[in-house]
Amino acid sequence: MVHMEKSSTDTDMVAPPDRLRLQDVMVRYGDFLALDNINLAIRPGEFVSLLGPSGSGKSTILNVINGAAHPDGGRVFIDGRDVTAVPARERGLGMVFQNYALLPHMNVFDNIAFPLRIRHWPAERIRQAVTDILHRMGLEGFAHRKPRELSGGQQQRVGIARCLVYSPSIILMDEPLGALDKNMREQMQDEIKALHRATGATFVYVTHDQEEALNLSDRICLMNRGRIEQIGTPQEMYFTPVSEFTATFLGESNILAGRLVAENLFRSECGLSIHVVGRPDIPVGSHAKLLVRPEHVMCVAPAADIPNRFACIVENVNFVGGFIRVAVRGQGGGRLQFKTRAHNDYASLQIDSEIHLGWLASDTVLLPA
Numbered sequence: 001m002v003h004m005e006k007s008s009t010d011t012d013m014v015a016p017p018d019r020l021r022l023q024d025v026m027v028r029y030g031d032f033l034a035l036d037n038i039n040l041a042i043r044p045g046e047f048v049s050l051l052g053p054s055g056s057g058k059s060t061i062l063n064v065i066n067g068a069a070h071p072d073g074g075r076v077f078i079d080g081r082d083v084t085a086v087p088a089r090e091r092g093l094g095m096v097f098q099n100y101a102l103l104p105h106m107n108v109f110d111n112i113a114f115p116l117r118i119r120h121w122p123a124e125r126i127r128q129a130v131t132d133i134l135h136r137m138g139l140e141g142f143a144h145r146k147p148r149e150l151s152g153g154q155q156q157r158v159g160i161a162r163c164l165v166y167s168p169s170i171i172l173m174d175e176p177l178g179a180l181d182k183n184m185r186e187q188m189q190d191e192i193k194a195l196h197r198a199t200g201a202t203f204v205y206v207t208h209d210q211e212e213a214l215n216l217s218d219r220i221c222l223m224n225r226g227r228i229e230q231i232g233t234p235q236e237m238y239f240t241p242v243s244e245f246t247a248t249f250l251g252e253s254n255i256l257a258g259r260l261v262a263e264n265l266f267r268s269e270c271g272l273s274i275h276v277v278g279r280p281d282i283p284v285g286s287h288a289k290l291l292v293r294p295e296h297v298m299c300v301a302p303a304a305d306i307p308n309r310f311a312c313i314v315e316n317v318n319f320v321g322g323f324i325r326v327a328v329r330g331q332g333g334g335r336l337q338f339k340t341r342a343h344n345d346y347a348s349l350q351i352d353s354e355i356h357l358g359w360l361a362s363d364t365v366l367l368p369a
């Protein structure tokens with residue numbers, strides 16, 4: 001008999017397979033392309049959000065992963081195994097829905113026990129598992145209530161408990177907090193984060209709420225009309241967006257249209273010459289857009305030594321919480337809306353007064369036109 005043992009260098013060289021991988025996935029509804037060539041690899045234990053406007057294909061991706069939708073092209077892999085033809089039930093995934101999808105005639109205990117009963121777990125093991133998860137989700141006192149006797153937040157706790165009870169290694173959530181009010185949403189976000197840490201499971205989380213995605217995710221996959229617009233960490237998405245779509249979807253932004261006139265010089269359509277950081281894929285001479293985040297726009301002294309400094313006349317000031325919107329008229333007559341961080345002294349911005357706005361070249365991001 002030949003005894004084979006992997007040397008440690010062998011195992012070191014072989015990267016563990018992705019927990020989940022979509023390869024060239026297409027989904028069509030008639031003539032409509034709902035998913036256009038999706039390639040997405042998710043590592044074990046990662047928390048990835050699918051973010052994007054309504055109709056951009058987020059739920060369709062989840063459905064392709066869990067087997068509820070069959071792709072018209074491409075493949076789905078779980079732990080390196082092609083599961084494209086494997087029925088939903090045999091994929092072993094956990095799923096949490098926005099509308100909770102609880103069984104109304106069953107009490108909380110039976111709702112949570114349901115996935116275990118269809119897996120033919122023995123009664124005592126079911127009782128133990130459900131009791132444990134009720135405790136973990138803070139639902140001990142609710143075992144005998146019907147879903148209609150619970151608040152929205154409690155119902156979603158039951159929905160999450162029912163998903164966690166059989167310890168799936170991949171958990172899919174489709175806008176699970178979408179029906180809850182803002183405070184409850186924030187509280188549940190913390191709970192979902194804690195569950196992610198405690199279970200070590202891989203999470204794929206659909207939301208159209210950028211704050212939720214920024215708060216929860218290891219990586220965000222931003223969807224735009226059935227395609228992946230950009231995928232990256234929250235910091236990458238916020239600070240180095242590749243497109244105007246990403247820049248405006250995540251966070252507040254000032255966007256100027258214009259042209260790159262020299263390697264590090266941008267000329268806006270409204271006549272401003274702005275020092276910028278160049279980008280290899282945007283050649284000098286091309287039309288482009290320029291992003292400056294509101295928190296990087298400063299109200300500066302007229303003599304301030306800052307390369308991008310512009311005198312302008314205040315036309316309007318709107319206080320909208322953390323930042324203010326200032327409509328200004330530049331020297332060339334061009335009008336601009338600027339968002340800038342709200343300082344305590346924003347009230348001193350008088351209509352028709354001259355102010356100087358400035359920002360650093362390093363705080364600009366060039367975007368394709």
Ligand code: ADP
Nearest residue numbers: 029032034052053054055056057058059060061
């Ligand atoms: P999201 O979850 O991002 O809001 P979906 O993935 O649900 O978007 O849908 C993407 C697009 O596919 C939408 O335009 C939607 O109308 C369309 N779509 C989804 N499901 C079906 C279906 N069963 N039949 C026809 N069109 C569908």
Ligand code: MG
Nearest residue numbers: 058059060206
């Ligand atoms: Mg959806």
